[in-house]
């Protein structure tokens with residue numbers, strides 16, 4: 001590596017260097033923690049480095065990062081997606097080298113990494129330290145939620161950090177490596193939300209929603225989040241609650257593409273318990289009139305904005321269909337065209353990144369501002385207004401059907417990133433409501 005010196009002086013490299021052989025592979029943990037292993041295996045944490053969408057996005061990023069410092073900019077993309085690859089300096093140049101990375105760092109955010117996170121330096125942008133041991137024959141202390149756990153293999157220690165949102169916020173708050181533009185702010189969104197009450201007894205942490213989910217129990221802001229009794233380790237004591245490790249968000253695409261139907265299904269379950277819709281009608285409707293309906297979109301299930309994370313790529317939108325009793329369409333909004341694009345008049349909840357000229361940019365490397373942010377705050381709502389004309393020949397009653405839909409990425413964008421091998425992108429109906437309007441005779 002030509003300029004380690006230069007790298008080490010850069011703030012991106014403000015951490016202790018570690019070696020790959022100081023860490024233990026997940027299949028060793030599987031020997032005793034088999035259930036937790038099977039939950040984690042297939043999660044986006046286990047796929048953070050092999051994720052083809054991420055790989056393609058980093059290559060795109062690199063194309064435009066040439067002006068500034070190439071290697072440093074590239075490192076910015078691997079910092080959270082292969083934390084061990086980054087901090088062991090095993091990954092030095094973009095794209096092409098990805099398949100040469102050793103097996104363990106290629107497993108993304110793995111058991112031993114999270115359970116060694118020992119010190120917070122600053123929240124976000126991976127501002128933490130790890131305290132590894134000496135590898136398989138000399139395991140490190142595993143930091144976790146128990147005050148009384150005893151393992152024959154590794155030392156254990158209670159860590160308050162692991163029980164709080166701050167732990168997740170170490171990586172789930174991302175800013176631009178060069179200009180510090182805040183890009184993904186999931187932790188800050190949560191921090192300023194009503195779920196963070198300031199009282200530990202009533203605060204709902206990331207873990208309460210994301211580490212209580214299991215199949216059939218989405219565990220969101222609008223559903224129960226029951227305890228999960230069981231054993232943390234195959235022959236460990238029975239406990240009232242074991243935190244699950246599926247780490248499901250909204251990604252039903254890459255999870256499935258890389259082999260886990262279960263994680264994909266659970267992402268759909270989560271999305272279908274994230275929001276509510278209400279159709280607000282006027283007191284009376286008659287023919288030959290411009291008429292209105294309002295749609296209230298409520299973020300009742302997510303502990304952060306809806307959507308959150310990579311919101312310049314995610315798409316959540318309203319699909320509205322107003323038609324009369326004969327099926328004649330009076331209003332249509334949010335339809336998909338043949339290429340899979342959402343109609344340009346639709347209400348889409350997302351963000352747009354831009355540059356100094358005020359142009360919208362796709363590549364994060366070129367962005368220095370957020371041009372547009374239309375999303376729903378936690379426990380908050382938006383009201384969208386629609387107008388349509390009711391002609392004389394309309395037949396009562398009129399049906400109003402509204403769907404809130406989500407997809408991780410648009411088909412044209414994933415095609416552009418990955419080309420012909422791009423996966424099909426499912427559209428997930430999060431909520432659907434229907435109302436009937438009787439037309440009054442005049």
Ligand code: HEC
Nearest residue numbers: 029033036037040109110111114145162163207232242243
């Ligand atoms: C993204 C970080 C992360 C990864 C990856 C991770 N864990 Fe955890 N784990 C946690 C957190 C956080 C908790 C505690 C949650 C709390 O107390 O709110 C936890 C809890 C535990 C516990 C205590 C029992 C329980 O679940 O409540 C064990 C044992 C454990 N993890 C083992 C593992 C193993 C084995 C793997 C890999 C197969 C793994 N973890 C991967 C973050 C992680």
Ligand code: HEC
Nearest residue numbers: 053054057058061076077079080125126172174254309310
């Ligand atoms: C500080 C940590 C951090 C850094 C640095 C980081 N990411 Fe991420 N990335 C995340 C987190 C957390 C998510 C999950 C958010 C979500 O799913 O919406 C994510 C998700 C993604 C995804 C979505 C993948 C998918 O399958 O939908 C892409 C693409 C991505 N990152 C690209 C990049 C690129 C390009 C860079 C470098 C410019 C980068 N990331 C740097 C933390 C980081």
Ligand code: HEC
Nearest residue numbers: 024029032111142144145146149151153156157232233236
């Ligand atoms: C030989 C069996 C064995 C292996 C292998 C093993 N563990 Fe454990 N681990 C245990 C036992 C037993 C406990 C205690 C369970 C309890 O108290 O409920 C435990 C507890 C834990 C805890 C909870 C610590 C706390 O205080 O909250 C974590 C975290 C953990 N292990 C992580 C790991 C990781 C990561 C690996 C792989 C690097 C691993 N373990 C490998 C047996 C094992």
Ligand code: HEC
Nearest residue numbers: 044048051054080081167168171206210247248249250251
């Ligand atoms: C070491 C960094 C790191 C830590 C700590 C971390 N994450 Fe992540 N997480 C990531 C990255 C990177 C991704 C994106 C992987 C991808 O999409 O390619 C991710 C993805 C996710 C996803 C899947 C998102 C989706 O689109 O479906 C969820 C859910 C998630 N993390 C929750 C958590 C929670 C909850 C915690 C705390 C208990 C946590 N994470 C801690 C780095 C981290």
Ligand code: HEC
Nearest residue numbers: 168172187190205206209220221249250274301302303309
């Ligand atoms: C009150 C429950 C709740 C809390 C608390 C919560 N989440 Fe979520 N999270 C959800 C729901 C529901 C979704 C699915 C809808 C969506 O994508 O926002 C979700 C989705 C996500 C996604 C995927 C977003 C995407 O579209 O790619 C990530 C990443 C995530 N959460 C991380 C976190 C982190 C980190 C925290 C803590 C700072 C957290 N969540 C706190 C309920 C919660």
